[in-house]
Amino acid sequence: MTEKIIIAGAGGQGIMLLGKILAEAAMRENRFVTWLPAYGAEVRGGTAYCMVIISDEEIGSASISIADSLIVMNAPSYARFKPRLKTRGLLVGNSSLVKHNLAVQSQVLWYPFTDIAMKLGNVKVANMAALGCFIARRPVVEVKNIARVIEEIAPAHKKDLIEINKRALAAGIALVGKKNKKSGEKNG
Amino acid sequence: MTEKIIIAGAGGQGIMLLGKILAEAAMRENRFVTWLPAYGAEVRGGTAYCMVIISDEEIGSASISIADSLIVMNAPSYARFKPRLKTRGLLVGNSSLVKHNLAVQSQVLWYPFTDIAMKLGNVKVANMAALGCFIARRPVVEVKNIARVIEEIAPAHKKDLIEINKRALAAGIALVGKKNKKSGEKNG
Amino acid sequence: MSKKILMTGNEAIAAGAIQAGCRFYAGYPITPQNELIAYMAKYMPQANGIFIQAESELAAINMVFGAAAAGARAMTSSSSPGMSLKQEGISYIAGAELPAVIVNMMRGGPGLGNIAPSQSDYFQATRCGHGDYHAIVLAPSTVHEAYYGMREAFDLADKYRNPVIVLGDGMLGQMMEPLEVAQAAAESSKYKKPWALSGCLGRAPNVVKSFYLHEGKLEEFNLLLQKKYKRIKEKEQRAEVILADDAEIVLVAYGSMARIAKAAVKTLRAQGIKAGLIRPISLWPFPETIFRKLSAGRKKRSLLVVEMSYGQMIEDVRLSVGDRFPVEFLGRGGGGVPSEKEIIAKVKHVTGKKLHR
Amino acid sequence: MSKKILMTGNEAIAAGAIQAGCRFYAGYPITPQNELIAYMAKYMPQANGIFIQAESELAAINMVFGAAAAGARAMTSSSSPGMSLKQEGISYIAGAELPAVIVNMMRGGPGLGNIAPSQSDYFQATRCGHGDYHAIVLAPSTVHEAYYGMREAFDLADKYRNPVIVLGDGMLGQMMEPLEVAQAAAESSKYKKPWALSGCLGRAPNVVKSFYLHEGKLEEFNLLLQKKYKRIKEKEQRAEVILADDAEIVLVAYGSMARIAKAAVKTLRAQGIKAGLIRPISLWPFPETIFRKLSAGRKKRSLLVVEMSYGQMIEDVRLSVGDRFPVEFLGRGGGGVPSEKEIIAKVKHVTGKKLHR
Amino acid sequence: MAKITIDRNRCKGCLLCIRFCPKGALLVDKDLNVRGLRPVKFKNDADCLGCMLCALMCPDCCIEVFK
Amino acid sequence: MAKITIDRNRCKGCLLCIRFCPKGALLVDKDLNVRGLRPVKFKNDADCLGCMLCALMCPDCCIEVFK
Amino acid sequence: MKKIYSHPQSLRTVSTHYCPGCGHGIAHRLIAEVIDDLDIRERVIAVAPVGCAVVAYDYWDFDCSEAAHGRALAVATAIKRVRPQNIVFTYQGDGDLAAIGANETIHAANRGENLTVIFINNAIYGMTGGQMAPTTLLQQKTATTPLGRDASLQGYPLKISEMLALLNGVKYVERVSIHTPQEVIKTKKAIKQAFQNQIDGIGFSLVEIISPCPTYWEMPPVQALDWIKDCMLKEFPLGRIK
Amino acid sequence: MKKIYSHPQSLRTVSTHYCPGCGHGIAHRLIAEVIDDLDIRERVIAVAPVGCAVVAYDYWDFDCSEAAHGRALAVATAIKRVRPQNIVFTYQGDGDLAAIGANETIHAANRGENLTVIFINNAIYGMTGGQMAPTTLLQQKTATTPLGRDASLQGYPLKISEMLALLNGVKYVERVSIHTPQEVIKTKKAIKQAFQNQIDGIGFSLVEIISPCPTYWEMPPVQALDWIKDCMLKEFPLGRIK
């Protein structure tokens, strides 16, 4: 099993962190994993993305041409990476910031992650909500490992953030956990 | 016919010029000719040398490992280049400044070129005296061509030097012209 | 069992260097190796080592010259344009026979190019700057190898008193992989440096230099260098060989490119095509012995060199195998990376096999 | 009939450049090419051209970048260590597709080495710096060729918008030979430069650059470069071939070394040994076609590559002939120059002929 | 009476214009622009001076001023 | 009473010592040294002060001074 | 109503890649305005640096050359010598001009090349991700001074403008800032002076612009302007230096 | 009679390759004397330049490193950082220190490295055959300024010592000369101070020595000393600069 995930959004949305948490969790499960960020001048102008591959075998390229899953947190990222999602791939999109159309040959999960995060009290945890949503649909790593990673990587002086991050994660999971497609899920 | 000549002495003795005049004269006779100077850090500490090859065929290396003739104007040059003169090669040496021994398997022409030049009124023309001496014994180019070169290359404001240079040349020729070996010529 | 951590290739190189006893780093920022210098800035002082952000790549490489002359395990890092600026300095290090490690995380060229991964400095690394010298060139392919390769790099440098270039690329530098860090400290002290500059207390003065004024002396020195290079060529060829014995097509790739080639080999084997891989780890000395041995195996086979360039390592492959096998090439430059798909297509084209899925 | 003058190779290059329409020179002193810069200092202003003694080789090559970008025929010169410092700049010139001429009068290396003649920067010249680029490399062998070769160098640079390296050595630079200077002026004006920077009056702005930010763009550009290189390879191979047809041993040498090899061929022929010579004039593109054609001739023959280095051009020779002929080598480095005597001895050794005198 | 126009799709929402407007004539739009972020917009009822301070400070040259 | 010694074979004949000797205690030797040039030598009857000015100026450190 | 402030002609109407609130945008615009004002767009040749402003040629609408990192003034020297009738300027960051390129800077200045230099001092390496620049303040944290710049290890913020002012070849040096609209106006005046000097054949003229890099100062754009006032100007006082 | 002046221990008794009357010889000797006087021969590490003094290590009797042309202060920085207990100095010509190496000079100075720098200003490139140096005087004829240095083309003699003195990291700068015995004595004092500063941990100390190159000034050694007094000191006034 190999899962290739592209995660993209704006600077400050915690894109890199989302990817790292996923990768760390996979590492704890002794899977092969690679994480590759966008870097350099690419990160000016406020876009950010990273690529995560989780696999049971040695991984070749850490760069992803065609992704199995795509998590997009803002509009420019959606526009940019939409073409790189494989047919019937999984799209997790932040409907708070993206006016999406449906012309995508994929499974799509659109949820207002930014709004959800704001409701939880911190706009910055939108990424965890999206991660929860993704992981609920594509259980490539165990949720408990993600939770552990969140606990472990929080800097000492920011331990208070652990709780809200975990709550956002749970909220994201819950979206899919509802197991209905009403709210945001569509097959395009 | 190919003649390989090393000319060596101290900075300021007109070593390079001696070689160039020889080379220019050969060029005027449409011979193949190369002139190669010592250069760079080698010229510090007051030594100077150049290598001239005159030939009827295309010339390979402009650098001379074993010379047909050697003109040395001071003691360190004599010590340095003595081993590079071929057996029975021609040595023209400035006895004014070199305490020479005779352990050289060569034809040797030792004359006090510096003293001769001083007598002519300019210590700097010792080189021309040596050139004259050399050319008289090894007529690789015609004397008249050497004289022409001396006339042509003198800078405009130093035309007065032509005469004394030519006189020194003549004096050098005369040394050998005497056709006796008394004064300085030996076979070692 | 030691804990695994997730690390970028750049950080792994820095961490591996410190672990290998490197105590002097000088560098100048350039993408895609900035995580390396940042790691050094943070952790070198903690290891009681010296970190200097130099004013330029030129200053950095010459600082490494000085630190190595003073006996420290010293290194610098850069990426392609910065590496070009270090050429004079590397030649001096080779000429003064100083041990030092230089990392190049290659990016797209020529000129300013871009910051995407590339392998187009292979020639520069293996054929270097002015003068008849060689740096030992190592090409790690994983974060693990990036980390542990540094110890080898410093050991080789000390053993042969020679510059060692670690040749990576932007992808290896930027990507994170799990890494199990070493527990035991490196035994850097086993290499004595009586030639190092430390003040002449109790001994005759030492001189570190590459200049030979007197006729013939530089040639003498070069003959010694050439002997050393011969020794290195005999002893230090390194390569990973995968399924090459019975292969009808042997891929040849190094560094990040080899990872993709390896994946392609797996896929091809699964499809019934006998593919193999030779992954040179030492690019200089090039592992020509392994290529020479290849003749012993089956007759009808071809080699396919895959590079993130328009064909550089292929020359070493051709020089190693001569006319014995056809040597094919697949390469992309300017930051383009041949994909597994492209490799497979090329293999099928070369072997004449149809795509059967 | 025009007058002959006695000139050093360095001066001939400078004079040839000015005669070829070069109107911008920037350089930094280094032995053994100082006569070149001195000549430029004196005569460039007389030709209404620009002479700048730059603060360093880096500044010099980047000034050449600027002058070429502004549309001038521009050049710089240096010797080995200084040439290493120019590597980044040359890569930029190639990446920006600017025409420029760079002269390297090679000296002994590595490091500071010495100032004796050498050919140990062949790799650097032909495989260059970072990125997949090529400079055209020309290697004159006489003062005459040094002079007239400059026109060719500038024409090639303009024609292909590419850097051209003129690769000489200390001996060629220092020695004087008779030279008949050209009477007619070069037609440099036949190369139009609409891309040059001159202010955007009456046209859209021009940009001179080697940077490609957007994904895929640098690769596209590189593919164009590669096409250009292919064209150059097809059209611009140059070599002098002497008595190779019936030769049982073909010497291969360039530059100053080829003069000595030529003398050896004469001597050998006189002694009844069928020797010949191939003298590559363009080192990149390497005249491989001539080597390929060699197969048509007699079967049993060997090649003997002679270099003032420990073996650099030999790789191109081997890549050109494959396993068809044995390729032998004679080389000396660090300022050592193989003598005619050494060549003859080696030939006799290779051909198994005894010395018969 | 004066007014300004803002090229909302090139606006990066840095807020420098708002910081220096003496009249509080600008505010953050709640609608996203094509970049996916919230640009500033001119309050149509604002008492704009045409002082150009906003334009002087805009790093993206999004503002034109009319008077 | 003072005197100096000169390492005549290392002397390059630059004459700086002569230029600065207040006592004219040095002169050019008419015999050549091993370099083939004329070094300076100390006038044995000179009224040397031991002032060391000659030694201070000698670029080749050929002079030692005794007093 | 009349348009009293509009987009300068010399600046293309495209989105830049700069971060929100980046000073490069303001500097670019001011240069474009000056070039429009002096009506020299068709004579100008710019030399762009390697730094965040590397693609300045995508934003300006006149001839432009790239230069290798730090070598802008070598490139500009040659362009100006070859084309003395053109107006040639360099645009360089603190890393470009004062670190790797300090030698080219000093020697072009000492030669007194008739050039205009716009020097963007943001006390950081923006393009490469926030490393120490020669102008980084003491105690300032950067990727390569994680504990803050320490004079005993990294030395002091380099005042290269003051050094250049010592040179005979240098005719005009002024340090300005863009942290308030008033200072922006002064900055434009200084830039204009530096170009006018070249037009008049007066010689080497340099304007150092203190400019915010909110991203690697790790603060919102508005706060970055305050940091200029509160911190940077203490080390880099504004005004005419020569 | 007692020997009151003898050959310093730190200087080997060999013939140098310098031309007759070259100032490098005097400077070498003074350094050796100072090192003897301070009794630091066994702690010293010298960094020799590329220039006529390239083989200074053949003349001094203590540890020594070569450095690529212009990079002596980069090399020295690293040696001193690695071995803070040693006394590290560079010896550099005007081409080495102020042309190709000016950047390394400025940044080592700005970092305030605890180093001693002996800077030989002979207004010429000696080693390569007499080309213009940054310090070449106006009108001075050299191989690359055959009509004399022209300010409008080659700029002005560069006073790098004065520039360096502006830097906080620099603790001591003095310009001295060796054209008379009195000045030679002062030169030795300055060199001693520069070494003492390093021993005392005070920091970057530089002594600029105006030094004759009779060969490429094309005059006899004695006249070269007069030329220093009559011409060079006009441009390069002696004394403590910082």
Ligand SMILES: Cc1ncc(C[n+]2csc(CCOP(=O)(O)OP(=O)(O)O)c2C)c(N)n1
């Ligand atoms: C030779 C070379 N070295 C390093 C780099 C990497 N690099 C690009 S820009 C830059 C510094 C940018 O800082 P600055 O000049 O201050 O400009 P800013 O981005 O801050 O505007 C560096 C180190 C390079 N491109 N080339």
Ligand SMILES: Cc1ncc(C[n+]2csc(CCOP(=O)(O)OP(=O)(O)O)c2C)c(N)n1
């Ligand atoms: C990279 C490089 N460029 C140029 C040279 C040639 N070179 C050697 S010494 C020198 C300058 C010497 O002048 P200076 O530093 O003033 O020392 P001096 O000989 O006058 O004492 C030059 C240009 C070199 N060796 N290396």
Ligand code: SF4
């Ligand atoms: S012109 Fe002045 S008042 Fe009007 S919006 Fe801009 S800053 Fe505010």
Ligand code: SF4
């Ligand atoms: S200053 Fe410009 S970019 Fe910033 S918020 Fe205002 S209009 Fe937008």
Ligand code: SF4
């Ligand atoms: S010590 Fe004084 S008096 Fe004696 S020789 Fe020397 S300079 Fe003359």
Ligand code: SF4
């Ligand atoms: S100063 Fe020294 S080298 Fe010069 S002449 Fe006197 S003793 Fe000889």
Ligand code: SF4
């Ligand atoms: S990193 Fe800094 S200098 Fe670069 S664009 Fe962003 S804010 Fe501007």
Ligand code: SF4
């Ligand atoms: S060339 Fe000048 S600096 Fe060099 S040794 Fe001779 S006199 Fe001294």
Ligand SMILES: [Mg+2]
């Ligand atoms: Mg900056």
Ligand SMILES: [Mg+2]
């Ligand atoms: Mg000098």
